[in-house]
Amino acid sequence: MRNRVRRFGAFLAGMMVPNIAAFIAWGLLTALVIPAGWLPSPRLAKLVDPTILYLLPVLIGFAGGRLVHGNRGGVVGAIAVMGVVVGSTVPMFLGAMIMGPLGGWLIRTFDRAVQGRIPAGFEMLVSNFSAGLAGLGLMLAGYTAVESAVRAAMAALSSGARTVTGAGLLPLIALIIEPAKVLFVNNAINHGVLAPLGIAEAKQAGQSVFFLLESNPGPGLGLLAAYALFGKGTAKTSAPSAIVIQFFGGIHELYFPYVLMNPLTVLAVIAGGLVGNWVFVALRAGLVATPSPGSIFAEIAMTPKGGLLPVLLGIVAAACVSLLVATPLVRRLETVSVPAGAPLAGEVPEAAPQSVLFVCEAGMGSSVMGQSILKRKLRRAGIDIVVDHAALSEIPPLAGIVVAHRSLAARVHELAPAAEVYAVDELINTPVYDELVRRLSSRDLKG
């Protein structure tokens, strides 16, 4: 179970991490050119919406499909994502994370079913039409279903928000706002529930805490700081630039992929939000209007005279708590990316691995030799599984189990993030082969 969760985490990371660059590109653009940005430009601002509504979800969907079934799976995944993207009015990241792998899985299932049964000469035709039709089918299905799903989620979250504010338990609203932000349904809450309350309150008191609840950049800052300090790989190295765009630029979307790649970290932003809100309420912090975008500068600019300290304290508290809670979760993700454990199953459309891939640099020497040794060992153990070999550069992104020399293990992990990598120091008599035999025979027992 634990291993399944780990593999699932690695899979999510494999969908999000390669696309962080696109998030950064969009975030920078947005921070600069929107009307409230630093270099407002109505012409360039036309790029903002299509990029987040279409490009980012389609990229995520492609990455998800590709993890399941190579570039072919990626293409079907991307087609499938278009349905949910166009069918809803909010950026469909969650939908993309479902439709992408689903598309890859669908076409992989098809490919496996017809393998070797296509008459010679028709392979290309069948290949293109099957992928096109699979993508189209999912596109239409997603288009039909997504709107009601999004509307239901928005309605549930809005009524939750109303209940919490009505009961006077304002800090608890973080429980709703933070997940809603990551799913992009926060606008409904913001404009439907919080803003009207805030405007009414600000008219009387000159300031309102309602403007702070959703725009507080603290929780996101804490989460990104945790990645910057304790993360690994691209997630770590990209986090500082994400911080700049999120905290100073006010583009909160930058931290969403970091939550989506490791969903438990939503607890960190919730905890940060809770504590931040509590500090705001306790110190009677408030803003005169909605800071937009939610950058630290906008927050400061919207502070009423003499009210700066409570606002800053709340933001700092939120960031610290979020960092504290996120740290073990982010560190845990690190163990996720150290490949180990059971195959993907259940949570993602990937059954037990169908094959073992032996990888070396050239794909013609040690991998071929290792393949033959391993094949023999597995056959002797009565395990029926395909063992293949490949050059490092040709490794499919959703290789299930990969064996490689230790010096290549890190590269393998980069190229096939969801793979379970077995590193060998010695090719001929390594104990790793026996470990792998045990691992695969226990797979057979589990079914």
Next chain:
Amino acid sequence: MPLSLDCCHVLLGRSYPDKEEVIRVIGETMLAAGEVTPRYVEGMLEKERQYSTWVTEGVALPHGTNAVKGEVRRNSVVLVQLPGGVDWGGGKTVHLAIGFAGNGDDQHLKLLASLAGVLQDPESLERLNRATGEREVLRILAACEEKPE
């Protein structure tokens, strides 16, 4: 299909100052037989600079990088006995260097599979190290290939 060992060259009882020299000799042997192009030999040297081709106790398997795959004309194995041992870097000493060029066909896979069989069997490996004739070497390789699995 029995394993064809036409492509095997055997260099017995050799001694070289370092592994680059061993690889150069392997490369020249392949070149002389017209099995690879000069670029493949460069690729073998390049490969060795990137990653050690040491595979197991006393044995190395020099071969080209992925980039020179296309420079192989015919499958080739050059087996070099090094009784005095050659330093292969990383604290490893090699007594048997098996240079390799494969064009990716069925025979290539079979050759490496039979080599793998020999390397897994300490007794065959020992015999390979001590062999005094080319035919003896080929017999040992062939025997391992035919061993039932």
